[in-house]
Amino acid sequence: MDSFVDGSGYLAACTAGLPTQRTLAAQRADLDAWSRAESSPATYGALVEEGRSLFAGIVDVDPARVATGSQTSAMVAVVAASLPDGAEVVVPDGDFSSVVFPFLAQAHRGVTVRSVPLDRLADAVRPGTALVAWSAVQSATGVVTDPSDVLDAARAVGAATLCDLTQAAGVLPVSAAPFDVTVTHAYKWLCAPRGVAFATFSDAALERLRPVQAGWYAGENVWSSCYGPDMRLAADARRFDVSPAWQAWPGAVAALRHVASVDAGSAWRHATRLTDRLADALGTARSGQAITTFPDPDGAALRALSAAGVTASGRAGRLRLAFHLWNEDADVDRVVEVLGDTTAFRPVD
Known part of the structure; x- marks a missing residue:
């Protein structure tokens, strides 16, 4: 299988996915071909x-x-x-x-x-x-x-x-x-x-x-x-x-x-396992989704994660996190650590 670029701390597939190494190679090869007038x-x-x-x-x-x-x-x-x-x-x-x-x-x-x-x-x-x-x-x-x-x-x-x-x-x-x-x-x-x-x-x-x-x-x-x-x-x-x-x-x-080349069922199980693990750590109900959200009306949680090097997003007054193939348990642990130190964060409405 192809491999993704390092996606540790990147929880934003719902905003934009990350490239695999072969995707990058294909893009670079195309630019090179263009530079040689071979497109x-x-x-x-x-x-x-x-x-x-x-x-x-x-x-x-x-x-x-x-x-x-x-x-x-x-x-x-x-x-x-x-x-x-x-x-x-x-x-x-x-x-x-x-x-x-x-x-x-x-x-x-x-x-x-x-x-x-x-x-x-x-x-x-x-x-x-x-x-x-x-x-x-x-x-x-x-x-x-x-x-x-x-x-x-x-x-x-x-x-x-x-x-x-x-x-x-x-x-x-x-x-x-x-x-x-x-x-x-x-x-x-x-x-x-x-x-x-x-x-x-x-x-x-x-x-x-x-x-x-x-x-x-x-x-x-x-x-x-x-x-x-x-x-x-x-x-x-x-x-x-x-x-x-x-x-x-x-x-x-x-x-x-x-x-x-990836079994979609396996991808879904991987993503939802991570969101469920995050829910368990934060004491909230499991969503069984690849995208999970938490109340964040003033954006404090998103700012805290960004300051800690975690890429997430905010939508409709909520913190939005997405888990995909490159994410691991360490990403969940990192989010839990940052949000645990964010006094304004409340995981439920």
Whole structure:
């Protein structure tokens, strides 16, 4: 197996993953090739196709269902633009803005966004709901949603489903197959350079959605699609591709190769064992999540950890810690020591 760079004290995979040694080597080799005028769009294109196939395996779908891009919000915007005027979208309270804002931006067409408590998401789906959109793992809290009830509720009323797998793929075993659309940015738990994202589409989504951001890379034959006005888009999910951010792909493919070699169940057990160990040490309830949070309204705990060389994050008034493959028991011990010396820290609300 490949090895990560030294990640001791780095508890922020939910913000940005760390590179493996091969990811760094691939990025450096690409820079060297560029410096020798040896970069080639065709070489990058081959990497995109390998990355598409690797990601498809990670989320358990056929590569023909996978589109590539650079940002999840742009992919969600394609779905938002395809909604009929007056459509209702249901989202959880406090979900990540990339899942929500593209639909709010359609208000001029009468598209409405109804925000409900996460644990009531399935109950909130009703006749007339056009789409349910949510994150498999909530960014601010790490809460994992069992999608089965939401999927059943959506099917019962003919609503489509969109799930953001960004905080799940790479650490939690996930399948994109049950959803109409999924979006995933690869720079977090998949540990790729920023600038590589994926979307997956069901048969129904491929039939209904318009590739409103189509460019030359969405063509059936990419290299024959550089000029208009004739347009022949790819028959599969590639019609939703956008031109790749070339320099991100060598490292991304190296990262995806690594993730594909790791059993996702083992990665999840490793991460949740560490969060549970932290909960036991702090006297709080186990969350069984890879992301764990604690009240930190004034940011005192985050500042204390940062001063001690621990990289964490703060979201929604809480200290946010994430454990991934490079983390060890020593990281838990370090957090416990620092927080134990932080007088303002209270591990429960």
